[in-house]
Amino acid sequence: MKDTLNVGLVGYKFMGKAHSNAFRKLGMFFNPSLKVVMKAICGRDEEWVKQSAEKFGWESYETSWEKLVKRDDIDMVDIAAPSNVHKEIAIAAAEEGKHVFCEKPLALNLKDAREMLEAVEKNKVKHQIGFNYRFAPAVQLAKKLIDEGKIGKIYHFRALYLQDWVMDPEFPLVWRFDKKIAGSGALGDLGAHIIDLARFLVGEFDRVIGINKTFIKERPIVERMEGLSADAQAGAPRGEVTVDDATLFLAEFKNGALGSFEATRFANGHKNGMSFEINGSKGSLRFEFERMNELWYYSSEDSEGVQGFRLIQVTEPVHPYASAWWPAGHVIGYEHTFVHELYEFVEAIAHDRNACPDFNDGVKCSQVIEAVELSIAEGQWIEVDSL
C-alpha cells in the first residue's frame, strides 16, 4: 500500500479555508498513517482559485470539479463547496474510486443524500461527513463518559444553536436564504449539527414535532451581496426569503430519552451559540461551543455534600486530541475540529475501516431534518423511520 494520500479539495471559501488549514496542520501536529499531499484545489473563479492554491498551499488548481475527480493523482476528494453541488461531485468522485469527504449537509434533501450513500457504498470508497463539532475534545470526552456509563440512562438531551447575524432586516438576500441553494435555513445549517450531536451522544430519533418561522420575509437583493453594509442596501429591491429563520422541535429518542432542539439566527447576542446538555440517571454533561475547551460534568456518584457540576478544562494530555497540541490550559479553537476530523478520515483510509461520521450519518441527519419539516407541514408528530 502506498504511504501518501493525495487530496483534491473543492471549495475555497469559508469551508475551503478551514479544510486547507486543517490539511496543513495535520502532518505538523499529528502523525497520520498516510502522508497527506495537498494536490489540488478546485473552484470556478480561476483568479481566485489560483490565489487560493498559492495562499493555502495546494500544489495545483482546477476550475472544473469534473476534471478534478478524474485526475489519476487524486486519492481523496474533499467537498467543501455549496450544498447544492455536493451530490453530483460526491457521486462522480465515488464512481472514479476516490474516497470522499463531504461537508454537511450531505445534500439538499434526503433522497439525494441516499443516492450519495448508495454511490459511495457501491464503489466501496471511504466516506465521511463534516460534522466537525463531534471533534471538539470536550465533545469526545462527553461521548467517552457516556460510553463508560458515567451518565447512566439518558433522560434528557437539550440543544440550542443560536446565532444573530441576519437579524437586521436590511441584511441582504444571500444564498443562505434561498431554499434552492441552501436546502434549508436555520434547521439545515445549524440544526443539522445538533441533530448529529444528539445521534452521536444519545442515539437514534424515534419521532419529532417542530415549528419554524421566517421572521423577516423579504430582504434586499444586491448585485454582490456579501460585504456590503446594510445601509447601502436599504433602497434595493426585495426578494423573498424561502427558508426558515428559526426552527424548534421536540423529539423522542428510541431509547426513551426526550429531546429539545432550537436552531435560530434571531438570538440577539449569540454569535455561534451551540450548546447542549444531557441529563442521565447517574450524571449530567453540558457543553457550550463558545467555550469549547470546557466540559461541565455532574456525577451523582460524587460524595454527598460535594456534588456539583465540574468545569473540566479539556486540554490535558489525557484528553482526546489534546496531547497533539499545546500544554494543558493552552486552549485551542474552532479550526482544530477540522484537523481532528480529517485526521480520523485519513486513518480510516489508511486502516481500511469505516469512517465516522460517514454518509450514513449524513443520511440519518437528513432524515431527521425532513421529518421535522414534515411535522411542521402536517402539524403532527412524524416517526423518523417512516421517511
Add this chain to the structure above:
Amino acid sequence: MKDTLNVGLVGYKFMGKAHSNAFRKLGMFFNPSLKVVMKAICGRDEEWVKQSAEKFGWESYETSWEKLVKRDDIDMVDIAAPSNVHKEIAIAAAEEGKHVFCEKPLALNLKDAREMLEAVEKNKVKHQIGFNYRFAPAVQLAKKLIDEGKIGKIYHFRALYLQDWVMDPEFPLVWRFDKKIAGSGALGDLGAHIIDLARFLVGEFDRVIGINKTFIKERPIVERMEGLSADAQAGAPRGEVTVDDATLFLAEFKNGALGSFEATRFANGHKNGMSFEINGSKGSLRFEFERMNELWYYSSEDSEGVQGFRLIQVTEPVHPYASAWWPAGHVIGYEHTFVHELYEFVEAIAHDRNACPDFNDGVKCSQVIEAVELSIAEGQWIEVDSL
C-alpha cells in the same frame, strides 16, 4: 377605611412557612399602607398548628379552615395548603367577603380555576395568585426593560425548570406523584411558573404542543413517606406514579414569538434550575433563579465592538424592591420573593386596585397547562383559547 389588615393563613408546611416569614418581614422592611396583623394560622394537625402559630408568630390558630374563613376578625385569607383544597377554601373565603391570596396552581384543573375566578369576581374581593418568581427583582427589571422597548420585538422565549430530587427510583410515592392531589407533575408544579413568566414577559399563548414522560412508573409506598431514607423504602410495596416526571412543549405566542418550555424532575445536578432567555430585535435577557440577584442583558444598540451580555447585579437601590433591603451587592434569596408579592397584595387591597398576578392569571396558566396536556393526549397542536 381601617388601617390594619388581619390575615388568616391556611397551611403550615413549606409554603406556610414561606408566607409566615414574609408577613413577619413585611412591616420591618417595607412600609405597607395597611398594618398587617398575623391573626390566625390554620392546619389540620392541632399540635403542629399550635406550635407553628407560636413559632411563626401568629396570634391564634384554627384546625378548620371553614371556621377560619368565617372569622370576623379576618380580612384576608392566604391559601398555602395543598392544591386539592385550594378551590373550596378560596370560594368559601370569597363568599365571606375575604380577600384571597392563593398559592399556585390555582386549582387542579381549568374548570375549577374558572369557578374560583368567578367567585372572587362575584364577591368583589381582591385576589392574587402566588407566582412568586415574578417578584424576583431581576425578573421585575426584565419586565421593565421589555416594557420600555429595550428588547424590541420579541422573537424567542425559552425556559427551563430543572430539578432532580426524585430521580432515585426508591424515592417514595409522595403526594406530588398522585394526580388526584397534585393535579399534575412537573408540568403543574414547575411548568406553571415558567408559563406564568412567559405570559408576564412575552404575552398570551396562541398554540402549544408537548410531550411528557413518567420515567419511573412505580415507587415504594410507605406509611409516612416524607423523611424516610430511600434505603428504608426498598422493600416497600409499589404504587403507580400518575403524574408526569417531565413535560416539554413548544409554543407560539399571539405576538408571533416562538417559545420552548421544559419542566422536569429528572435533570441530574439541578436543584431549582429555573431559567429563561428572551431574544428580541433590540436585545436579549437571561435569568437563572439559582443566581437570582443577577440579570443578563444584551443590547444590540451598544456601541460596535463593546457589545456583550451584561451581568447586572440587581441589588442597587435603583432596582425593583432593592432599596428596601440591604446595600448594593448584599444579595437576597428565595424567600424575599414572597415578601414582595404579599406587599403588592396588601397595596392592592389598600388602594382598591386589582392585584397582579390575580386569579385571572391563574386561570390563564391552567388553560395553557390543559392545552399542553390535551396536545399530548391528541398528538397535535392545540389552540389555547379553544379551551
Add this chain to the structure above:
Amino acid sequence: MKDTLNVGLVGYKFMGKAHSNAFRKLGMFFNPSLKVVMKAICGRDEEWVKQSAEKFGWESYETSWEKLVKRDDIDMVDIAAPSNVHKEIAIAAAEEGKHVFCEKPLALNLKDAREMLEAVEKNKVKHQIGFNYRFAPAVQLAKKLIDEGKIGKIYHFRALYLQDWVMDPEFPLVWRFDKKIAGSGALGDLGAHIIDLARFLVGEFDRVIGINKTFIKERPIVERMEGLSADAQAGAPRGEVTVDDATLFLAEFKNGALGSFEATRFANGHKNGMSFEINGSKGSLRFEFERMNELWYYSSEDSEGVQGFRLIQVTEPVHPYASAWWPAGHVIGYEHTFVHELYEFVEAIAHDRNACPDFNDGVKCSQVIEAVELSIAEGQWIEVDSL
C-alpha cells in the same frame, strides 16, 4: 438554668436592622436551646429608636446604652453601634455580667480591643464578634473540607474585597472617611473580613507588608451627608479624607502559606465583591460572596480526565445550616449569615461553651490590621506577633 435569653441591642441602622431581623428569624427557622426574647433596642434618637422598636419587634427601647446594660432583664447585649463606641459599651456590659456580642471591628485599635477582651474574660461572660461571613454555608463547607484534609497542605490564600460606592469624588465626607470614628478605611471595614476568613480557614499570620492609598483626598462636607445626591454636594466645602480608599498587603502564614489581600472601595463595577481562593496540595476552594450559595471545589484526587472545579450549590440539606431554610436550590442571602452567627452565640451561652469567633478573634484581627498599617508606615515587613 432559665430557658430564655433576653437581648438588648444597641444600634438601629444597617447593622441594627440586620441583627433585629436575625433575632426575629432565629426562633422560626432554628430551635435554639434558649428562647430568645427581643427585650430592648437602644439608640440616641428617641423618635427613631421608638419607631425601630415597633418596626423591628423589640419589646421596649432605651436612648442610653448605659441604662440598657444595667437593666436586670437583659442577659445579652448586642453591640451594633458605630465602631467608636464599641469599647465602652462592651466593657460596661461585661462588668454588668451580660454576655456580649459585638459587631466588627471590635475596636478602633488593638489596644482598645485588648481591653475589651480582658473585660469579658475577667467577667466570665460569653463574647462573640460579628464576622458574619464565616457563617455563609459555603464558607462553613470550605472550613469543613479543609479540616477533613480534602485540600491538603495549604500553599496559597488570596482574597479580595472590592466595592465601588465612593468612587465619585463628589460622594460626601461620611463618617466612614473619618479615622476618628471609623478607625480605618477599606482596611478596617472590608479588609477585616478577609483577614478573619484567612485566620478561620488557613491559620495565624506570621508577617505582613502592605501599601495603601487615598485616591480622593478631599470630599464635600454636607450637613446631613447620607441621602443627598452627589450633584447637590458639588458646591459644598471640602474636608480631608483621613482613611485609606484601598489597602493591599502580602502575608506569610505561620504554616508557610502565602497570602495576598486587597480591600478597596475603588473597584468599579463591584458592589460587594468579597472573594477568596485557597490552593492546597490536594485541592482548591473558591468563594465569591455575591454568589454566596456556591462554593467551587477542585480535588486533584478526582479521577484523571474528569478533574475540574466543581460548582457546589451549598443549599442541600446536608450542607451547613441549609436544612433550616428551604429546599435545595432555593437560595438564601446576606441576612442569613446573621441568623447563623447569632444562633451560634445563643448555643454557646446555652451550653456554657466558648463562642467562635470571639473577642480573641477580634483582637487577632486588629493585630493584623495594625501590623499592616505599621508595615505601610515603615515600608517593611512586620511580624504580626510583635504587636
Add this chain to the structure above:
Amino acid sequence: MKDTLNVGLVGYKFMGKAHSNAFRKLGMFFNPSLKVVMKAICGRDEEWVKQSAEKFGWESYETSWEKLVKRDDIDMVDIAAPSNVHKEIAIAAAEEGKHVFCEKPLALNLKDAREMLEAVEKNKVKHQIGFNYRFAPAVQLAKKLIDEGKIGKIYHFRALYLQDWVMDPEFPLVWRFDKKIAGSGALGDLGAHIIDLARFLVGEFDRVIGINKTFIKERPIVERMEGLSADAQAGAPRGEVTVDDATLFLAEFKNGALGSFEATRFANGHKNGMSFEINGSKGSLRFEFERMNELWYYSSEDSEGVQGFRLIQVTEPVHPYASAWWPAGHVIGYEHTFVHELYEFVEAIAHDRNACPDFNDGVKCSQVIEAVELSIAEGQWIEVDSL
C-alpha cells in the same frame, strides 16, 4: 526593497513548534507586506531538527546557530531556544545585521538583557520580544478601550498567573527548576507575562515589594527528565530546586495605580490561569486567558439600572485580528497569539518602524523582575528605576 523575508528559527520544542505553526499560517490568513519564507530551522540534535524541518515545513535545517545567523539567505532570526542561550544568539544575529525576534524572557538577567538591547540598537536591526499574550484579541481590545479613555484614570491592576503542573513532589528536576538555565522560576516564567501586560495596559512601574517561596525544595533527578511518570522517579536521587515555585508582589505604578501580582506553579486546578483585572474611574476590564476570546468590560457610564460587566466575545470582524480568522463566535486559541505577534514583526520590518513590544520592553520587564527579587532579598520596597 525586496518583497520576501527569509526566516531562520532557533529552537524546535514547544516554542519552536508554536513559531513554526505561526509562520505557516501567516500567509494564509493575513496579507503580510513581505512574503515570509521559512528558510531554516536550527537545533542541536540533527535527527530531531531534520524531522522538525520536514514536519514543520522549513526549507532547510542547521545544527549550529552560529552558522544560521551567518547565512546570507536569512533576513530574520527568531530565537525560540532556551533562555540561557538567548543572549549570545541575539547579539550574534544583530551583528550579522539580521532582524531579531526573541522569546521571553529576553535574558537570564537585566544586565544581559541590556547588552542585547544595545546590540540590536547599535546594529539598527528590528527587534521584538515574544510577549504573545499582548496579541490575544481581547487584550488588544482592552488596550484600545484604555487608550480611548473608556476606563478613565486607572486605580487598580491585579493579575494572576496560576499553574499546577509541578505540584507533585515527585515531579522531576527539569531544567525549569535550575536557576542557571531558567534564570528564575514562576516569576520569570509566568510573572514576566503579567508584568509585561501591566506595562502595556497601565504604564511603568514605580516600586515593588515581593515575597517568594520554594515549596518543594528537592526533586528527583532522572536521566531524561521529560516524559517519565512521577512513579518511575520515586527512587531517584534528589537535587535542589534553585528557583521560586511562587512569587507574589505589590507594586505602585508611576501614574499612581496600585498593582498586585501573583505567579505560582502551586495553584491546584489551574492549568494556564493567567488573568487580570483593571479598575479605573470610568470602568473596569477583566480577562482570563483560558477563556481568551472573552473580555469583561464594565462602564460606569452605562445607564443607571443596567450597569454590569459585559461579556464581550472578541470574535467579531470589528475586533482586533478577528476578521483574518473565522466568522464571529468561531473561537481561536493560544497559538493564534503567535501569528499575530509575528505578523506585527513582519510589518514593522516591511515598513521600517519600531516593533512593539521590542527589546526595550524586554529590558523593562527584566528590570521589574530584578527589582522584585531584590525586594525579596532585602525585605523592603525597591524603586524599579534604581536598577
